[in-house]
Amino acid sequence: MLQVTAGGTAAASRWASIGISRIHALLLAIFGLALAGPATALARVGGSPWYMLAALVSLVTAVLVWRRSGRAPVVYGIFLLATLIWSVWEVGFEPWALLPRLGMPIILGLPFLAGVWPRGRRGAVLAGVGVLLLGVVWVEASAWRAEPSVPDGMGASAAVSGDWRHYGNDAGGTRFSPLGQIGPMNVAALEPAWTFRFGPSAVAAPVTLETTPLAVAGRLFLCTGDNDVIALDGDSGRQLWRFRAHADGRGVPIASCRGVAYHRQPNVAGPCAERILTATMDARLIALDASNGRPCAGFGIDGAVDLRAGLGRVDKGYYFVTSPPQIIGNRAVVGGWVVDGQYVGEPSGVVRAFDVHSGALAWAFDAGRPDRRGPPQPGEQYTPGTPNSWAPMSVDEGLGMVYVPTGNATPDYYGASRRPFDDRFSSAVVALDAATGTVRWVFQTVHHDLWDYDVASQPTLTDINGVPALIQPTKRGEIFVLDRRTGRPIAPVEERAVPRSTVPGERAAPTQPFSSGMPSFAGETLTEADMWGLTPIDQALCRAAFRRARYDGPLTPPGLDRPSLIYPGYGGGINWGGVSIDVARGIMIVNSNRVGNLVQLITRDAARRRGIVPLSVNSHGGAAGAVAQEGLPYAADLKPLISPIGVPCQKPPWGMIAAVDLQSRRLLWSRPLGTGRDSGPFGMGSQLPFTMGVPNTGGSIATASGLTFIGATHDRYLRAIETRTGCELWRGRLPAGGQATPMMFRSPRTGREFVVIAAGGHPGLGTKGGDYVIAYALPQRK
Template identity: 30%
Template structure:
């Protein structure tokens, strides 16, 4: 376990209040009901609240103030209950925003809601699918208004649902008919492929610069997918204003880091985690993901700019200003998982406006906001070579000299758990069979241990920045993956099989690693599929399989022509069942080109566990860190969450994996949820001491928010579904 380090004292008094007001642009009298009006609090992605009515001295009195029950999923549906008597815990990711006493949020079905922020009473709701069972992960909405801000000004909610950007009247929830086509813009238009044959599904909200909405996207992580261009749309008309080519085209900087024609076929390099904005400087900061396919890159030899890059772009024009690549030629799905934090670092008596980017690898990279110059030195160090046919791993990777990694990056036999002799022997045997040379060990046909795994390290909840102390609060996971690499054409050798048996083969290859060989799932991240036909119709299931969602990748290109097969197996429709298709089909030939073999990682996104389902790596499995950005040293690090079943007597809490991030307040508190124990916690930001906690009706796999309404401070968050209400909740807490 990482040692808890001594907190270095700082001055508290008037300085925090002054810094808070400068940081948010608020005065003490005005804009108190707009302190959380942007995703992650503000354009800087700070996750910081300048409010202090709730503070370290009184947080123990915090009580539920109101609960809004989301109503877009019937009982038994997969928005909540994923198998009989078990509630879903992974669908709630929205960080609500609050503007002038109204809370705006989205649900796991991508409906939009407006709620009275003081009472929880619904004002309006909007179904973007007109009753169809669609929807995907959504982390929130964006607010825009005309700049006069008067009572008659144009006020809009901009959000995405599936592959559409939608504009609603913030007062009524009605579509703005003059925006795009009857209130919607098709996000498939303007990419490389046929808009009718591709699917772009943003999950994080865009950010507003003047009258522009700047928006990233979620792209399926498979072969033959689209490039993740970042685009800016006019907030009034929906017209596309500029596009930043994240995979450079001929004549653009970075084009030379790819094969000549890669821009025509390679996909990904998308901003799925959100953006940050320095409106004073007119710069928007993009946290970009990996090129696809994630785990094999023979068709994209080179560094692959702007894959895995933090990029500063002119917000008005989309012109490149500077960039830094955190992973060269990514083979590990080490996307930048969260928007960067715009921060101020105090060094040598000077204040430096900076940008801090957390990563899945457990690194924090800190740069001068204007120039991109590193605040702490970064070294290029040699890493292991690839043994995969046709692959050439990049020989070095960047390692910051400070701060130290916030997640474990290597694993030995001494780190393996021992819940029973049989379980230990099984994981020891597996561990010894794997290629394991530390961080950046490339995928290998013998299997590779990856730590941090594909879920981090850092996750999409991101970090919270306290302007009073320059402390960055980070939640990390310690969850190793095993990469199992299989050649695609070997998977397609199906021969003459019934629809059901072909579906079983597909499921075993692509799905069992997450949902289990028996379809019982691995809670909380991977739901059971047992009895799915009673909870989700075929169209909705096929849509989900095709476009993915949350940790689930898209299988659209892989399953093309085999849709009936996978549905037959998932729905348990064997030959002769009145609902099944009894005909026999042949497997579709592998879609590979001569000299271009394709490989898949069939066990990505699954934690290495023993046969009984226990984690193979010793705890802690989740940690909360307080990092002094000015010194690059950690003030404290504590396990977050507790698995009481697996906690040894007298041992520290185990910590747990989670995805939502922390928030920090001027009241001296860090609020965080997301762990499987269903707790919302308040922690002393100076010491890491737990001050308050509350058990929620479901897992709040989302980042909280804090705001003021009618003179009262609230802490609110989205909460996952329960048996009583599968659609989930929005809950608010306040002092009595």
């Protein structure tokens, strides 16, 4: 009886072994067949032959496993060892670069260790798998794991103001808080103090919540993505008042409001002595009484100025304001966002200053008519299609200057029809006289911009070695440091030759400015080996896409015959989040992206066949997709460089944070920013806590206590980082994407200090949406 049972058990074990072998063979065959197509496509464009070899070995091994041949583990073990050698030869020991090369082969080799094969036959594959598992360990062991370090001290000053009165705390946009109650020694105790929710949006447009609140005398003033303005009690988050803008969002690609402006009339009491100024997606500049949110009756008409005046034709959604007005003296200066790439002659990018009390036009800077400071004459209009200014501006009251970051002239990707003034003022920082709007100086960050490298970041004003400096971050990842009195570089800038255009009629600039005196945040020049994926299958597809594209290094211009790889892409580099300055330590904090995009010009006939037309009031367009560029010979097709499963094709990190010593201009530290918890294929969160560096949108703030606070990342966290070392000391989970710049203030009633961030997600980044404003503070003493 025991013999029968033993025999039955042996038979069952044998059949189980055969079953496992069959399943293993099928998995190997499926992988080999799935890889064969991408591997062939890659080989046809001259890419790496390893993927063809991997597909062939997988199929051969599948046959051997099906036959239960003892050669199967030997063949596969040799392949694994060869894979390890090839991988290390191609990318070294970079953990995230090794993952797609080693991960799937390891998984498919594990069944050889499941007791199905005789021990002698398992030896080769055991050695291969064992060595390769070290690569997986490298992924987490080499990823940044910041440990708390010994702080310099609290650095607090009880005498400093606890307010946050400008978008960047000061008019120069340093985003520096002199407060120090929350420091490296106690930040780990930070906890939510209150949460406020705006409620659902009232517009049909996609909405993002990018607002940075102002704090004045214990009150917070902030805006929603659809332009409502709200005042909150800073201690409790209780709503004090709400102004409903009833903004018309038709045709708006993405509705956003980064903040509002505050003005106090000295020695005056009564209605609107304190006022909040805001601008809307339907192009209104509005003044509100800071005490109750009611429109200021003496400002414009019923508290509003129509910003469409003088612009001529303005289609809905083509012109609006996303950044807060900039106040200097009794004037509010505003630019405007103009939709990218639609047609020749889109609305003007005119920059205007209005009297903060009456709303009367003080001056206008029209790039096409810089000598004309007033409104257009009857029958005329501001020059259409000029470079616009949508990013936050900065001012220097002492010098009497407004610093205006400009975009590239529309349409974006073909510039043969641009006028001399377009090429002068495009993608630049322009210093204007605050009293008259006269141009004081111009520094251009990109000549004849064909890449949508508009200057998206607020110019940051600080003193460096006694020189009044302006720091201009750019989407290119270059940071230019200028004397803000003259516009001359403080850190050396050199002109370097760049790839030439092959498009008929185009006149791309032969050289471009590079900030040789500052660290670059553009990332390394890409190669095929830098392409990534979760598996060899999507990695091979990414490598093939890279090989098919034209990429001759930075600033490769768009072409007709194939896509051009633009790296960094139109998201930066450094976008509207800009940089923050630890004024006490002379350290600049920079968060940046390393994600590329593909751009290809399309003939007008082909564009018509594809139905590529300018956006209408019923359509909402984002950064990716085809743009009509109507009035030019070519439309343009834009695509992010991502794999078919929605993962960036470049290897991680995709997002970084770094610190620069402004005195020596030396890079102090640089780290990947963000984990893979909320990232994954097809937009699904992987829940993996590994630090990999993820795309980010938003900015940081620095504090006198030695902390840097930043949200911005694709994973939903607000982080506290030690400014001196880059060590992450605390993180707080957000209920939605924190694509906004935080702020810090102190309550005049309780003395308690708060860090506040808006969490509403971002459609372009693919983060979870929401309507939250969250204040964090140390626990109250009982």
